[in-house]
Amino acid sequence: MTTFKDLGLNENIIKALTDLGYENPTEIQEKAIPQVIASKKDLKAFAQTGTGKTAAFSLPILEQIDTNSKNTQAIILSPTRELALQIAKNIEEFAKHIKGFRVSAVYGGASIEDQIRKLKKGVHIVVGTPGRTVDLINRKQLNLKNVEWLVLDEADEMLNMGFKDELDKILAVTPEEKQTLLFSATFPREVESIAKNYMHKPVEITSGEKNKGSDQVSHQFYVVSERNRYNALKRIADVNPDIYSIIFCRTRRETQEIADKLIKDGYNADSLHGDLSQAQRDSVMEKFRKKHLQLLVATDVAARGLDVTDLTHVINHKLPDQIESYTHRSGRTGRAGKEGISIAIVTGREKNKLHPIERIIGKKFVKTPIPTGxxxxxxxxxxxxxxxxxxxxxxxxxxxxxxxxxxxxxxxxxxxxxxxxxxxxxxxxxSYYENAPDLNDSEHMQSGRETRGRRNDENMSRFFINIGKKDKLNPARLIGLINDQDIAKNIEIGQIEILDTFSFFELDKNYQEETLKAFESNDNSFEGRSVNVEITEKKRSGRGGRSGNRRRRDNGSNNRNENSRSGGGKRRSKDRKENSSTPSGFGRKRSTRRKG
Structure with missing residues (x-):
């Protein structure tokens, strides 16, 4: 079996690796380390998340660093500050027996003056986010003219985050004679373009199959109605008493809302997203690494620097917008030789999004029934x-x-x-799960009368919408469409009337303008028709007709909730029984005792 010594590393580095418990190199390390040591050719490396990429590019650089010089000899670029900090920390650990060696992380959200002071003392390897690196270059505080190695770590994510201009500026101030190392978990066309533009006849190595998912990860999906998405999430957590998971959401707002709900329901959970201060983010990540938290609700970007090897599950509360992001998400579990499960919670209309992901990861999603009580x-x-x-x-x-x-x-x-x-x-x-509904019962979830009882409520505004039964609209789908606009949290929905070619609905009059603006700003369509929402100032004069002045708004929706509640009267647009406090579980730490 290959050892790190066989790869050409010196005793100081091997001693540090032994102290850290490293025994044998991973596949990507075994291929990359001798290549970077023995050759000055550029390197394009595919490596899935969790395969030891940091050691693969940093160990051969450490082997060749000249500690007698104070020049910055390597610049490593990463998409997030968390990942930059993690890389710098790993390099410090690898180099702890190398006398006089210095590494520093530079990133936004921290004092640039402190970072400048460290750079002035002389730093051999700089690990930076693209934005802060460009800032330091512009201030003439970071000199890269002597750089021998340029590393682009998670290049696909840097492009997804819009850092192409920053990458161009950084490469423009590096010497032409340098070794460029590009590491990426996926290789979309944009990354191939970087390799073509920034690299010269690169050697290509892979760990696993390019753009494929890890063999250690199985993929499952659960089909739910939109109103039961959160309830399904709770059941997935409850049926796995030893769960240790990241729950991925698409937006910061969604991330915080789901985390707040879980905490309120007594789960040992917290959130991680860009609206948190650096101190808050560090605190949350530290608690999660120590398993003081079982569930971490996070955005894709915020989770990039979280180095955890024993996650049992990754849960996609909603699928990512970018297909490649699913590979990054699922790669957070099934690491270090352990098995993991990646779960996607989808509505019936979102199932078609799984097929392109299956082509990317080279695996099929297994449809799994939502756990029963x-x-x-x-x-x-x-x-x-x-x-x-x-x-x-x-x-x-x-x-x-x-x-x-x-x-x-x-x-x-x-x-x-x-x-x-x-x-x-x-x-x-x-008691809590006694008579709990079967969330897999799609017919039950879609039930609802086509016309709800009339109310004359002065606190509600009445709206006209230009879709009806002929567009396959029903109360459940209309409520889902309203919820998709994110008009307000728990907005009250009143009377709904579904007619052949158009419909009416009532909402809290305090959100009249917000409703019109939401439908106008969101590019909505329904069953191929553009959606138009107007206020009807007067009640309809007769069935099938509409009267009164209306304010016109043109808009539309591709993503529609499948909220199924219908019936007369006013109520709040939120989940019912299973959104109430959940009872205390077993074998799992809870932040609070749940109510019965």
Whole structure:
């Protein structure tokens, strides 16, 4: 078996690797390290997330660094500050026995003056985000004219985040004679373009198959209605008592809302997104790494610097906009030889988004039924029993109390004792999931009368919408379309009337302008028709007709919720029973005790 010494690394580096518990190189390390040491040719490397990319490019550079010089000899660019910090930390650990070596991370959201002070002392390797690196170059505080190695780590993500102009500026101030190392988890056309423009006849190596998912990760999907997306998420967490997962959302707002709901429902969860301060982000990541949190709700960008090797699941609360991002997400689990599960929660209309992902990862998604209450109770109960079976008994401390305990329990049989013991912890859970609906029942989820009872509510505004039964509209789909506009949290929806070619709905009058603006600004279409929403100032004069002045707005929707609630009267656009507090689970730390 190949060792790090076989790859040409010196004793100081090997000693540091031994201290860190590294035994043998990964596939990408075994291919990249000797290539970078022995050759000055540019290198284009495909490596899935979690395969040891940082060591693959940093160890051969460390092997060749001249510590007698104060010049910056290598610049490593990464898409996020978290990843830049993680890379710099890893390099520090690899180089701890190399006397006089210095590495520094430069990134936004931190004091640029402090970073400048470190650079002035002389830094051999700079790890930076593109924006802050350009800022330091413009201030003439970062000199890259002596750089021998340029590393583009996660190049695909840097392009997705719009850093092409910054990359151009950075490369323009580096010497022509340098070794460029490009590492990427996926190779879309844009990354191939970078290689073509910035590299000269690069050597190409791969770890695994290009643009394919990890063999250690299985892929599942759950089909839900939009209104039950969060409930399905909770059931997935509850049916896996030992879950340790990142839940990916598309926006910062969605990330915070889902995290807040989970925390309120007693789950040991927190959020990670760009609106947090650096101190907050560091705190959340540290808690998650130490497993003080079981569920981390995060955006794609915020999770890039999170180096965790033993995630059990990655959950896509919603699929990413960029197909390649799914590969990055799923690559957070199934690392270091461990198996992982990547889950996608989708509505019926989102299922077609899975096919292009399957082509990218080279695997099929397995449709999985949403766990029932009975399945959840069984898994949680067995976890409790395992916990009891494996508990270490401190006989010395407990022995003085046992006679009194035995006396109190002497009238109970073995079976009765077990039943009562289990019920202490389990009754609340059983009660919560008793008669819980089957979230896989699509017909039940789509039920609803075509016309809801009339109300004359002065607190509601009445709207006309130019789609109806002939467009396959029903109350559930109309409520989903309204929810998709993100007009306001828990906005009240009143009367709905679905007619042949158009419909009416009522919303809280306080959000009249917000509703019109939302439908106007969102590029909505429904079953191929552009959506037009107008205010009807007066109630309709007769069935099938409409009257009164209306304010016209042209708009449309590609993504529609499948919220199924219908019926007369006013209510809030939010989940019902299963969005209430959930009972305390088993084998899992909770931030608060759940209510029954």
């Amino acid at each position: 009975k399945e959840i109770c069984q898994n949680q109960l067995l976890k409790l029993i395992d916990k009891v079976h494996d508990i270490e008994v401190n006989e010395a401390e407990i022995k003085d109390f046992l006679p009194a305990i035995y006396k109190k329990l002497e009238d109970l049989t073995r079976e009765e004792l077990i039943q009562r013991f289990v019920s202490i912890e389990f009754n609340t859970f059983l």
